[in-house]
Amino acid sequence: MDARDDRRMSSYRITLIPGDGIGPEVTDATVKVLEATGINFEWDVVEAGEKVIAREGTPLPQQVLDSLKRNRVGIKGPLTTPIGGGFRSVNVALRQMLDLYASVRPARSIAGEGTLYTDIDLVVIREATEELYSGVEHWIDREHSAAESISIVTRKASERIVRYAFEYAVREKRRKVTSVHKANILKTTGALFQEVSQKIAREYPQIQFEERLIDNMAMQLVKKPQEYDVIVTTNLFGDILSDLCSGLAGGLGITPGAIIGDSIGLFEPVHGSAPKYAGQDRVNPVATILSGEMMLRYLGERQAADRVWNAVYDTIKEKKFVTYDLALPGYTQRPVQPSTCSRMAAEIAKKVRENS
Ligand code: NAD
Numbered sequence: 001m002d003a004r005d006d007r008r009m010s011s012y013r014i015t016l017i018p019g020d021g022i023g024p025e026v027t028d029a030t031v032k033v034l035e036a037t038g039i040n041f042e043w044d045v046v047e048a049g050e051k052v053i054a055r056e057g058t059p060l061p062q063q064v065l066d067s068l069k070r071n072r073v074g075i076k077g078p079l080t081t082p083i084g085g086g087f088r089s090v091n092v093a094l095r096q097m098l099d100l101y102a103s104v105r106p107a108r109s110i111a112g113e114g115t116l117y118t119d120i121d122l123v124v125i126r127e128a129t130e131e132l133y134s135g136v137e138h139w140i141d142r143e144h145s146a147a148e149s150i151s152i153v154t155r156k157a158s159e160r161i162v163r164y165a166f167e168y169a170v171r172e173k174r175r176k177v178t179s180v181h182k183a184n185i186l187k188t189t190g191a192l193f194q195e196v197s198q199k200i201a202r203e204y205p206q207i208q209f210e211e212r213l214i215d216n217m218a219m220q221l222v223k224k225p226q227e228y229d230v231i232v233t234t235n236l237f238g239d240i241l242s243d244l245c246s247g248l249a250g251g252l253g254i255t256p257g258a259i260i261g262d263s264i265g266l267f268e269p270v271h272g273s274a275p276k277y278a279g280q281d282r283v284n285p286v287a288t289i290l291s292g293e294m295m296l297r298y299l300g301e302r303q304a305a306d307r308v309w310n311a312v313y314d315t316i317k318e319k320k321f322v323t324y325d326l327a328l329p330g331y332t333q334r335p336v337q338p339s340t341c342s343r344m345a346a347e348i349a350k351k352v353r354e355n356s
Contacts, residue, residue, distance in 0.1 A: 011040035012299060015067040015074035020049040021273025022283045022341075023077025029285035029345030030075060030292045033311070036349035037296070037304040038356060044071055048090055049079035049273075059090045060097075068098060068264055073299065075292060076268040080275060092135075095128050100261040101157060102164045103128040103238060105270060106294070107225075107245035107255065110286075111317035114331030115250040122228045124245055125168060126238020127161040128259060130154060131189065133235045153189040153234065158196040164260070165232035166204045172297075176208040177201065180217045180233035180241065193234055214241075221245065246270055253284030253325040254316075256291035258298070265298045267291040281340045284323040286312055289348060311351035321347040 016031070018024040034041060046067045049059050059082060068074050079090045094100065103126040109118045130152050137149035165177050179197035183190035194211065201209035212220065214237045221228065221241065225248050233241060246255035252271040259266045269287030277283050289312060296305035316322060324338040325331065339347075 010301075011042070012073065013042040013044055013071050014295075015064075015071045016043040016045045017048050017064060017074060017076040017079075018045065019077025019273060020051055020080040021078065021275040021278040023049070023079070023273055025279075025281060025341050026269065026283065026285045026288040027075060027077040029341055030288045032345055033285075033289050033308060033349045033352060034292045034296070036352040037301070037307060038353075039296075039301060039304055048076075050082055053082060060093055065094075065097060068094075068266065072264050073295060074264075074266045075288070075295060076266055077288065078269060078271060078273040080273045092133070094266070095259060098261055098264050098266075099129065100259040100264060100266060101127060101129045102161055102260040103242070104168070104258045104260060104294070105242040105246065105255065106290075107242075107249035109249050110254055111313050112250050112326070112331060114328075114333075116248050117225055120225045120245070120249045122225060122245060123168070123172075123174075123230050124238055124242040125161065125165045125230060125232045126242060127157055127234050128238075129235075130157050131235040133239075151186075151189050153192050155192060155196060158193050158234075159200060162193075162197050162200040162232055165230055166200060166207055169207045169230045170204065174207070174229045176210065176229040177204075178217070178228055178231045179209070179211045180214050180231055180237055181211070182214050182237075184213060189234075197232070217241065218244065221248065242270070251325065252287065253323065254286045254290065256287050256289075256294055258291065258294050260298075265295065267295040267298075281342055282324060282338075283341050284325050285341050285345045285348075286316070289345065307352050307355045308348075310355060311348045314351055315344065315348050 018027045044067050046064045048064045053059050081089050106123040107120055109115055109120045132149060132151045134152045140146045140148050169177050181190045181193045183194040221244060255270040257268055257270045269291055271287055293305045293308040319336045321339040321344045323344050327336040327338040
């Protein structure tokens with residue numbers, strides 16, 4: 001039985017990949033908060049990443065793929081990308097092997113004083129399987145005097161990501177989709193994405209549609225991000241814009257993410273494994289907890305998702321139990337004693353239970 005069949009009984013079997021570095025701490029925190037909703041979760045724990053290489057000979061053992069294919073929904077802690085040794089990025093491999101094509105990254109201001117903007121609520125939807133990340137690149141001569149990288153944009157992948165963005169807008173009651181490209185210079189790849197965006201937009205007359213060139217979009221986002229709602233774009237532009245938006249709305253410690261395919265959803269924080277903080281119970285669990293909130297919405301558990309969101313919001317607003325990054329002078333105007341990852345998570349879980 002997969003996670004979706006389980007939905008009828010409000011009981012879900014979820015793949016849990018604790019990950020490397022700070023991964024086990026932030027995923028443990030997330031499990032506690034999700035369980036505080038009262039929903040019944042069965043966690044299918046599988047290990048990937050740097051820590052399994054010696055035992056398994058690979059950072060991405062087959063049982064991880066099998067578990068995700070079986071359960072169809074997963075939460076993943078960050079994985080350290082091994083340096084050298086011939087291993088490719090597990091994250092890129094996971095996307096390609098499971099055809100997880102839509103990277104979804106919301107950027108919402110959460111009650112902070114130190115964020116650049118306190119009124120942002122947008123989501124960047126990025127095509128995650130092709131274009132300049134296709135891996136087709138090489139030196140053109142032995143002297144390495146020049147290199148070439150090939151950008152492949154297909155009609156099929158463009159159509160499914162733009163359609164995903166419009167379907168997301170409809171489902172999440174959003175008002176506008178902005179397609180971002182560089183069709184004035186990229187006369188084939190950019191123009192194809194533009195043409196497909198315009199075509200799909202006509203199928204959704206209830207959603208406002210507009211286009212922006214990537215350079216203008218970067219400037220607009222810094223000046224007036226409140227005007228944007230759902231942004232859909234190709235791989236490299238999306239990679240950059242989603243980090244920009246995460247910075248506008250509060251930073252890595254609080255930015256969640258998801259990577260979605262036609263039948264599998266994998267939910268993970270945007271940040272990496274921060275090895276220097278591993279095992280110290282110091283880092284912010286919110287990015288992973290809010291990835292769990294996204295998972296609840298994906299499962300159709302919207303009420304529970306709202307409770308998690310409100311609990312996170314109130315905990316950060318109260319600033320009684322927040323981790324070091326939210327207690328820094330740049331983030332808050334009054335002195336705050338930093339709390340631990342587990343203490344902050346316990347506070348959020350308590351508020352989730354109280355709001356039931
Ligand atoms: P990182 O995100 O791990 O850490 C950069 C800095 O951001 C940290 O030193 C810390 O100051 C801050 N930070 C990150 N997460 C935080 C949190 N939850 N709370 C508070 N502060 C936080 O980036 P990095 O150092 O460039 O990468 C470390 C490893 O993680 C690398 O091996 C990289 O490849 C990998 N990585 C994995 C993923 C993923 O699995 N999705 C994503 C990015 C990086």
